[in-house]
Amino acid sequence: MRDRAREFLVEGTNGIEGALESGRRLEVLFVSRPTGAPSQVATSEGGEGQFDGLVETARSARVPTFEVSPEVMHAISDAETPPGAVAIAPFVDVDPTRLLDSGSDLFVVLAEVRDPGNLGTILRTARAAGAGGVFLTKGTVDVYNPKVVRASAGALFHVPVAREVAVPWVLAELGGRHIRRVAADPSATASYDEVDMRGPSALVFGNEAWGLPGEAVAVVDERASIPMRASAESLNVGVAAAVFLFEAVRQRRRR
Numbered sequence: 457m458r459d460r461a462r463e464f465l466v467e468g469t470n471g472i473e474g475a476l477e478s479g480r481r482l483e484v485l486f487v488s489r490p491t492g493a494p495s496q497v498a499t500s501e502g503g504e505g506q507f508d509g510l511v512e513t514a515r516s517a518r519v520p521t522f523e524v525s526p527e528v529m530h531a532i533s534d535a536e537t538p539p540g541a542v543a544i545a546p547f548v549d550v551d552p553t554r555l556l557d558s559g560s561d562l563f564v565v566l567a568e569v570r571d572p573g574n575l576g577t578i579l580r581t582a583r584a585a586g587a588g589g590v591f592l593t594k595g596t597v598d599v600y601n602p603k604v605v606r607a608s609a610g611a612l613f614h615v616p617v618a619r620e621v622a623v624p625w626v627l628a629e630l631g632g633r634h635i636r637r638v639a640a641d642p643s644a645t646a647s648y649d650e651v652d653m654r655g656p657s658a659l660v661f662g663n664e665a666w667g668l669p670g671e672a673v674a675v676v677d678e679r680a681s682i683p684m685r686a687s688a689e690s691l692n693v694g695v696a697a698a699v700f701l702f703e704a705v706r707q708r709r710r711r
Contacts, residue, residue: 458598462546462547463483463546464544464545464547464600464602465532465533465544465545466542466543466544466545467533467534467535467538467602467606468539468541468606469539469541470609470610471543471605471609471610471612472485472510472514472541472543472610473513473610474609474610474611474613475543475613476519477613477614478613478614480545480546480548480613481545481546482514482517482519482543482544482545483519483520483544483545483546484544485510485514485519485541485542485543486522486528486542486543487507487511487521487522488523488524488526488528488529488538488540507540507541510541514543534602535602535606548612548613548617549617549618549619550589550616550618552591552618552621552626552629553629555589555591555618556630558588558589558616559588560587560588560589561656562585562586562587562656562657562658562659562704563587563590563657563658564582564589564659564660565593565658565659565660565661566578566591566592566593566596567593567595567596567623567660567661567662567663567668567672568593568594568595568596568662568663568669569592569661569662569663569693570595570597570663570664571664571693572597572603573603573604573607574664574692574693575596575597575601575604575607575608576603576604576605576606576609577607577694577697577698578590578661578693578697578698579599579604579615579617580607580608580611581694581697581702582611582615582697582701583611583614583615585704585705586705589615589617589618590615590617591617591626592618592620593620593622593623593626594620594622594623595663598619599617623669623671623672624671624675627658627672627675628675633656634656635656636652636653636655636656636657636677636678637657637658637675637677637678638657638658638659638676638677638678638679639660639661639662639668639672639673639678639680640660640661640668640682640693640696640700641662641667641668641673641679641681642681643679643681644680645681646678646679646680646681647681647682648680648681648682648700648703650680651680653703653704653707653708654707654710654711659697659704660672661693661700663693664692664693680700682699
């Protein structure tokens with residue numbers, strides 16, 4: 457249904473504020489209040505509600521805003537405990553070729569990353585690290601999954617994302633543009649801090665359970681691991697992405 461309408465839910469103040477800050481258009485905002493609490497949508501001085509600041513910002517952006525009952529909010533929201541503020545936004549993903557041609561020198565490629573929390577965390581980290589975009593390959597969890605949107609805490613509106621790209625295609629296109637493809641691989645002998653990420657780079661991360669697909673391993677320019685003192689199969693892919701991304705940031709500060 458999301459794909460037919462090309463709209464998705466944004467739940468909670470962090471995500472909605474992130475959308476408004478980015479200048480993205482929101483179709484509508486719904487807010488709710490617990491039974492017996494003061495109105496969230498203030499119409500006169502006094503009686504400030506929990507979401508009054510959010511409502512004021514939304515109305516300034518000409519977003520239609522409605523107060524609904526807790527029962528209606530529960531029906532709208534995907535969360536087990538609705539956050540009290542839910543917006544509907546148009547899709548924000550971009551054409552992958554346009555993203556490749558954006559001029560950015562730091563990208564993230566996610567190959568079949570399935571966990572919504574991991575994807576949301578990676579989007580937040582990519583934004584913090586100044587990455588120019590994230591490519592989501594076929595088999596990766598839907599970026600508009602409500603759990604992903606919540607976990608991204610608004611980063612989805614600030615980091616360009618391309619969906620449903622094929623692994624061989626995106627890696628070939630990156631290579632053709634002389635962007636160094638660096639893959640996180642626990643079996644690699646090189647450490648992440650030994651790999652040169654000062655120049656244009658694309659950091660490639662694989663599935664939480666089975667890692668990088670063979671078609672990615674065969675074409676990347678470098679594979680690197682994160683040395684660990686304690687015995688562990690691997691780090692959470694969200695944590696691994698943060699380690700690699702901020703290593704790239706560290707190296708670039710010394711250019």
